[in-house]
Structure formats: C-alpha cells, structure tokens
Amino acid sequence: MSGRKTINDFLSEDLIDITHLLTLALGQKKEQLYTDSNYVLTNKELKRLDELIQQRQQGKPFAYLSGSQGFYHLDFKVSPATLIPRPETELLIDIAIDLFKPNQLIDVIDLGTGSGVIAITLANKCPSWRISATDKSKEALKIAKKNTTKDINFYHSSWFDKLTGKTFDLIVSNPPYLAENDSHLESLKYEPIEALVSGKDGLDDIREIIQNAPKYLNQGGYLLLEHSDRQQKEIVELLKLSFVNIVTYQDLNGLDRVILAQVR
Numbered sequence: 081m082s083g084r085k086t087i088n089d090f091l092s093e094d095l096i097d098i099t100h101l102l103t104l105a106l107g108q109k110k111e112q113l114y115t116d117s118n119y120v121l122t123n124k125e126l127k128r129l130d131e132l133i134q135q136r137q138q139g140k141p142f143a144y145l146s147g148s149q150g151f152y153h154l155d156f157k158v159s160p161a162t163l164i165p166r167p168e169t170e171l172l173i174d175i176a177i178d179l180f181k182p183n184q185l186i187d188v189i190d191l192g193t194g195s196g197v198i199a200i201t202l203a204n205k206c207p208s209w210r211i212s213a214t215d216k217s218k219e220a221l222k223i224a225k226k227n228t229t230k231d232i233n234f235y236h237s238s239w240f241d242k243l244t245g246k247t248f249d250l251i252v253s254n255p256p257y258l259a260e261n262d263s264h265l266e267s268l269k270y271e272p273i274e275a276l277v278s279g280k281d282g283l284d285d286i287r288e289i290i291q292n293a294p295k296y297l298n299q300g301g302y303l304l305l306e307h308s309d310r311q312q313k314e315i316v317e318l319l320k321l322s323f324v325n326i327v328t329y330q331d332l333n334g335l336d337r338v339i340l341a342q343v344r
C-alpha cells in the first residue's frame with residue numbers, strides 16, 4: 081500500500097469490515113469517516129490499517145482486533161483468552177430476569193464466565209442479586225474483572241471445584257458444548273478451544289454441571305444452560321434424574337438453544 085490514499089479510497093474498496101477497521105486505525109467514529117472522507121492517511125496510519133486488514137482477511141474476528149464486543153446493553157472487553165459473546169447468549173439473561181424480581185435477595189452463579197458477560201449483565205440489571213462467577217482460566221478472570229466495577233465474587237474454579245458448601249438460587253452457564261469434530265471449529269480457530277469443545281459429543285461439561293448442580297442449589301433452585309441445537313433431547317434425559325419443570329427455549333433462528341430446569 082503506497083501513495084496518497086484517502087479514507088474514501090479505502091471505503092470504496094471491497095474489503096471485509098473496512099469501515100470498522102478505518103475507525104480503529106484512525107481512532108475515529110464511523111460518522112467522522114464520512115465527513116472527513118478526503119483525509120489523506122499518514123504513513124503510520126496506513127501501516128496500522130494495513131496490519132488490521134491483513135489480520136481480518138486471515139480470519140481474525142473483528143472483536144479481537146478492536147478488543148471489545150457489545151452484549152445486551154453493555155460493551156465488554158474481550159481477548160483471545162475469552163470467547164466472543166454471541167447474541168444467542170442474551171437469551172439466558174432474558175430468562176434469568178423473568179425468574180426472579182430485580183430487588184429479590186438471591187444468590188446467582190455464572191459458571192465459566194469468560195469475559196463476564198452473563199454475570200455482569202445480571203449484576204447491572206438486578207442490583208439486589210448476589211452474583212458470583214467462576215472460570216478455570218486466570219486470563220479470562222482478569223478480563224472479566226476489568227469489565228465491571230460491580231461487587232461480583234469471582235472464583236478461579238473449574239465448574240464447582242472451589243464452591244464447596246456454597247448454594248445458589250440460580251446456576252447459569254454457557255459452557256463449551258461443541259463436539260471434538262464439529263465442522264464449525266475451523267471458522268472458530270481464533271477463539272479458545274477450551275471454551276468451545278467438550279469431548280466427543282460436546283456434552284462432557286454439561287454432564288458434569290448437571291450431575292453436580294443439585295448439591296449447589298437451594299430448595300427450588302434453577303439451572304439454566306446454553307447448549308447446541310442438537311443436544312436438547314439428551315440434556316432433558318440427563319436432567320430428568322434430579323430436575324423437574326424442564327423448559328427448552330429457542331434462539332432467534334428458531335433453534336433449541338437454552339434449557340431451564342428446577343431442582344427436585
């Protein structure tokens with residue numbers, strides 16, 4: 081890339097996410113790009129933009145280039161140590177806030193919090209809920225802590241490992257749930273594999289959570305899980321051993337995505 085290139089020159093090229101990449105390289109808002117479209121980029125800006133274009137073309141998700149991603153009503157820092165929050169996961173928030181009133185004094189835990197989206201969004205929406213969150217990745221926990229000033233109890237814990245003796249009214253989780261050989265994985269190679277894959281059938285972690293959850297739930301407490309669109313039947317069977325009132329919810333594409341159950 082050489083010569084005197086303007087914002088407009090780039091905007092008229094057919095490059096993936098070019099508008100957003102320009103906002104990053106120039107530190108400007110999208111609207112500014114259009115009003116200053118004749119601006120000639122400095123060599124430093126060109127170099128930065130070129131690096132971003134290359135990384136994006138190699139498949140690096142935009143959220144890892146910008147370091148942030150919107151979720152529900154908030155913006156979250158993300159890094160390659162955390163999954164990039166998906167819109168499907170917002171369904172967990174809607175269901176959770178329908179279960180209890182925002183001013184109820186309840187205990188909630190988000191298992192495998194990653195960048196903290198579930199725990200932090202709930203803490204923002206429901207000021208009286210006492211919220212805890214776990215992750216087995218120290219790097220992820222660092223990001224989650226940076227994403228909030230709310231009083232959330234963070235545990236460096238693999239599922240329930242560090243929670244002995246604690247009980248909750250709601251356990252919520254978006255665990256890894258892809259099978260080892262899932263064809264999606266090729267397009268997800270920039271995201272942490274331990275946040276995506278869970279054994280041969282993608283159910284190893286969900287099985288562990290369902291088996292252990294009853295010990296950590298208060299009477300009548302709920303378990304709320306995200307899962308893949310092909311796992312609903314098997315998960316219902318696993319839940320039936322210790323749970324009642326099992327309800328499945330569909331995502332915006334009409335696919336089974338979330339399951340709610342109440343401990344027996």
Ligand code: GLN
Nearest residue numbers: 166254255256257275276
């Ligand atoms: N939702 C991820 C995806 O489909 C899968 C893993 C997860 O979120 N737990 O890309």
